[in-house]
Amino acid sequence: xxxxxxxxxxxxxxxxxxxxxxxxxxxxxxxxxxxxxxxxxxxxxxxxxxxxxxxxxxxxxxxxxxxxxxxxxxxxxxxxxxxxxxxxxxxxxxxxxxxxxxxxxxxxxxxxxxxxxxxxxxxxxxxxxxxxxxxxxxxxxxxxxxxxxxxxxxxxxxxxxxxxxxxxxxxxxxxxxxxxxxxxxxxxxxxxxxxxxxxxxxxxxxxxxxxxxxxxxxxxxxxxxxxxxxxxxxxxxxxxxxxxxxxxxxxxxxxxxxxxx
Numbered sequence: 348x349x350x351x352x353x354x355x356x357x358x359x360x361x362x363x364x365x366x367x368x369x370x371x372x373x374x375x376x377x378x379x380x381x382x383x384x385x386x387x388x389x390x391x392x393x394x395x396x397x398x399x400x401x402x403x404x405x406x407x408x409x410x411x412x413x414x415x416x417x418x419x420x421x422x423x424x425x426x427x428x429x430x431x432x433x434x435x436x437x438x439x440x441x442x443x444x445x446x447x448x449x450x451x452x453x454x455x456x457x458x459x460x461x462x463x464x465x466x467x468x469x470x471x472x473x474x475x476x477x478x479x480x481x482x483x484x485x486x487x488x489x490x491x492x493x494x495x496x497x498x499x500x501x502x503x504x505x506x507x508x509x510x511x512x513x514x515x516x517x518x519x520x521x522x523x524x525x526x527x528x529x530x531x532x533x534x535x536x537x538x539x540x541x542x543x544x545x546x547x548x549x550x551x552x553x554x555x556x557x558x559x560x561x562x563x564x565x566x567x568x569x570x571x572x573x574x575x576x577x578x579x580x581x582x583x584x585x586x587x588x589x590x591x592x593x594x595x596x597x598x599x600x601x602x603x604x605x606x607x608x
Contacts, residue, residue: 349421354428358420362396362442366434369498374447374511376500377432379407379439381508382414390511391446392418398440400426407439414443434500447498450487450514452526458486458514459553460605461532462598463523465569466560467590468494474505475591476558476598480513483602487514489555491523492566520566527555534574536565537597539587542576550601558594 352358365375373393376382385392395418397403397411415421424432429440455461462485467473473495480488495502497517503510518526527534532555535548556577559565579588579596588596 349423351423354424354431358394358422359396359424359428362394362444363432365444366432366442366500369496369500369503371496371498372447372449374445374498374503375442376445376503376508377434377438377440377442378504378508379410379441381445381503381511382441382443383410384508384511385443385445386410386413386417388512389417392443393446394418394420394422394444396422396424396432396442398424398426398429401429401440403440407441410439411441414441418443434504445511447511449497450516452489452516452518452522455487455489455514455516456526456530460484460486460601461489461527461555462487462594463489463491463527463555463557464493464594465491465520465557465565466494466563467558468561470495470499470501471505472561472589472591474502474507474510476594477502477506477509477513479591479595479598481509483598484606485513485598485602487516489523490515490517491520493517494560520568524569524572528572534569534572535577535597535601536569536574537593538576538578540578540581542578545577545579545597545600548575548577548601548604550604554601556594556597556601558590558597561590
């Protein structure tokens with residue numbers, strides 16, 4: 348059943364808040380590619396919002412019909428209110444609230460290929476890492492003492508919805524360190540110039556690639572536990588790479604070694 352709502356309704360106000368700030372366990376988006384992912388992978392769609400005053404493109408209208416079938420709640424809003432909610436100029440003009448499930452560390456222990464983001468701050472960096480994880484068959488991602496919450500709207504947008512697909516835990520450093528040690532992971536610490544060239548490792552077995560904060564690097568206590576240091580050779584005048592770029596290089600190298608034997 349569809350319900351016509353105004354901008355003063357609780358449902359509209361909740362969507363507006365979620366699009367701006369997000370909320371634990373929920374993702375709000377007007378990105379059609381994210382909504383299509385939710386359909387494709389049968390992810391729970393809690394609410395759909397669209398306008399019957401807009402002449403949508405035929406393909407978009409087809410998506411709306413499919414989304415209606417899968418959504419638990421369907422709300423109709425005015426074209427004017429659609430414009431007030433749009434996060435991007437090229438928005439399709441439809442909005443969804445999607446369930447975002449985080450995993451416990453216990454649910455991650457059988458995954459042999461993890462990426463750990465230690466205290467990352469910038470949503471775009473985490474989003475890019477999610478997209479790389481998806482394309483390179485990474486098993487799961489652990490957010491450690493994260494400065495950016497998993498439901499951050501900018502993270503959702505930059506990840507193109509891949510944060511809905513990659514099994515994710517959000518935990519403290521102490522919890523993550525204990526989990527990796529107790530479950531037999533080889534820990535690879537991403538470093539600007541310490542350790543071995545990233546191409547020299549074979550990345551066999553259970554591995555965790557750790558990258559750190561954009562300004563301060565990883566928590567120094569990582570070095571007090573068993574680990575491997577890995578760096579990417581730099582041939583120019585710069586001495587470091589953006590964390591999402593560096594992490595993507597390490598991820599792909601590990602994937603090539605693990606999956607192309």
